Amino acid sequence: MKDYLVKALAFDDQIRAFAVSSTHLVEEARRRHGCWPTAAAALGRTLTVGAMMGSQLKGDEKITIRINGNGPIGSIIVDADSKGCVRGYASNPEVHFQYDSGKLNVGMAVGTDGQLSVTKDLGLKDYFTGQVPLQTGEIGDDFTYYYAVSEQVPSAVGVGVLVEPDNSVRAAGGFILQVMPGATEETLTKLETALSTIKPVSTMIDEGYTPEKMLEAIFGEEVRILEHQEVRFECNCSKERFESGIMSLGNDEIQAMIDEDNGAEAVCYFCMERHHFTAEELEKLKTK
Numbered sequence: 001m002k003d004y005l006v007k008a009l010a011f012d013d014q015i016r017a018f019a020v021s022s023t024h025l026v027e028e029a030r031r032r033h034g035c036w037p038t039a040a041a042a043l044g045r046t047l048t049v050g051a052m053m054g055s056q057l058k059g060d061e062k063i064t065i066r067i068n069g070n071g072p073i074g075s076i077i078v079d080a081d082s083k084g085c086v087r088g089y090a091s092n093p094e095v096h097f098q099y100d101s102g103k104l105n106v107g108m109a110v111g112t113d114g115q116l117s118v119t120k121d122l123g124l125k126d127y128f129t130g131q132v133p134l135q136t137g138e139i140g141d142d143f144t145y146y147y148a149v150s151e152q153v154p155s156a157v158g159v160g161v162l163v164e165p166d167n168s169v170r171a172a173g174g175f176i177l178q179v180m181p182g183a184t185e186e187t188l189t190k191l192e193t194a195l196s197t198i199k200p201v202s203t204m205i206d207e208g209y210t211p212e213k214m215l216e217a218i219f220g221e222e223v224r225i226l227e228h229q230e231v232r233f234e235c236n237c238s239k240e241r242f243e244s245g246i247m248s249l250g251n252d253e254i255q256a257m258i259d260e261d262n263g264a265e266a267v268c269y270f271c272m273e274r275h276h277f278t279a280e281e282l283e284k285l286k287t288k
């Protein structure tokens with residue numbers, strides 16, 4: 001079954017809700033980057049939020065999420081667009097910490113001495129960046145805080161990634177719930193009660209809940225699904241995009257690659273795809 005997300009309204013349209021199943025997307029990222037379990041969870045949670053944030057964009061708009069808490073994982077970078085394409089990486093994917101319970105300790109891998117930032121590329125060089133200090137490094141809490149402080153939208157963000165003993169991703173998914181302007185006190189109370197009684201998101205994902213079922217678990221019958229959208233790991237890198245990077249190294253450096261390696265290989269940080277340049281191709285990239 002493919003990964004997908006749903007957009008919905010709940011509690012008399014006073015709550016906007018997103019829920020996603022992202023198992024394949026996160027496994028694709030895990031496999032490409034060779035993530036150890038805790039890094040897979042940290043990157044996977046961020047990719048999962050990214051997919052839902054992307055779905056709130058229009059047309060060609062894009063977002064970039066940057067998380068750096070000065071923990072062992074370094075930076076986590078995730079790009080998403082409005083069409084369900086998400087890509088991302090962690091600067092050190094070989095990180096693994098767990099609590100005594102065996103639960104993955106994402107907060108330890110990410111750290112809390114740093115920021116979460118979200119840059120929206122609205123096209124025509126129009127950018128908007130919101131930034132907040134990291135709270136727990138557990139990702140879900142950090143986005144809840146981001147929405148409250150940077151976007152002034154009271155929200156609840158729940159994300160989970162479960163990793164098998166062989167490091168593959170068993171299940172991933174999550175939700176974002178947002179309080180619409182004008183929501184009543186009664187609705188807020190209902191939402192708080194619902195959130196305090198539901199199973200942890202990782203349990204729901206482990207039990208194979210679909211995005212719809214996750215929202216039903218929270219809102220009961222008071223939810224209205226508006227839209228479905230497929231989501232996937234996809235990188236838009238191409239050989240052409242690396243050409244300008246090679247050109248910027250200068251003729252001497254290009255000549256060295258020709259003399260020493262008879263070519264060059266550029267690796268995309270986001271997807272780890274290798275783009276090979278022959279000596280002949282490098283020759284053409286020299287500035288005359």
Ligand SMILES: [Zn+2]
Nearest residue numbers: 235237268271
């Ligand atoms: Zn790529």
